[in-house]
Amino acid sequence: MHAEQYLNSQTKDQTIMAEEGDVLTNLDNPGAGANGADNQPAAGIITQYVKDLSVENPNAPDVFQWTDAPKVDVQFNIGAQPKGEQVTEVELKINITASSAKGTAYIVELSYCGLIGIRNIPEEQAHAFLFAEAPRMLFPFARRVVADAVRDAGFPPLMVDPIDFNGLYIQQLQAKRAQEAAAAGNAPSPTGDA
Secondary structure (H helix, E strand, O other): HHHHHOOOOOHHHHHHHOOOOEEHHHEEEEOOOOOOOOOOOOOEEEEEEEEEEEEEOOOOOOOHOOOOOOOOEEEEEEEEEOOOOOOOEEEEEEEEEEEEEEEEEEEEEEEEEEEEEOOOHHHHHHHHHHHHHHHHHHHHHHHHHHHHHHHOOOOOOOOOOOOOOHHHHHHHHHHHHHHHHHHHHOHHHHHHHO
16 A cells, blocks of 8 residues: 555646655645545654664674674564654664574664654554555665664674565565464354353
């Protein structure tokens, strides 16, 4: 799902989307109904930022003499915290550890966030936007921060492989539904019969 799918076309004076097509720049809709009600669905990024960045190079300068290539482990997590009635902070955490038999080459921990504006979108679609589409839009920028951090630590830039956030979201949703169905199948009946 793209942010554009949630937005109705606006006049030039009422533009909600920036030129990139993925950035929500104005949650105020001058085209609201006569009673002031705003019933236009909208979702997108208001702003994005590095919330926390840690780079460790624990074995410098010896690490630069190591000849074996380090094994790189990449872990990520997505979180969302409401910051207002129509604004949620989506946090993409990326933890990277590069190590070899001789020790740890580097560690990068990044918390990259976006303030996401959502209004007049059903809860299920808003959840999908926050945990699939918003991370997809934030990821290229977080990836660049990671590449620069690794390069600045003295190593070749690390280009983290693209992540299919939409596919992962669907997998997690299916697993959750299967788990709920299994739990409901094992639950005692309301009459007390097992």
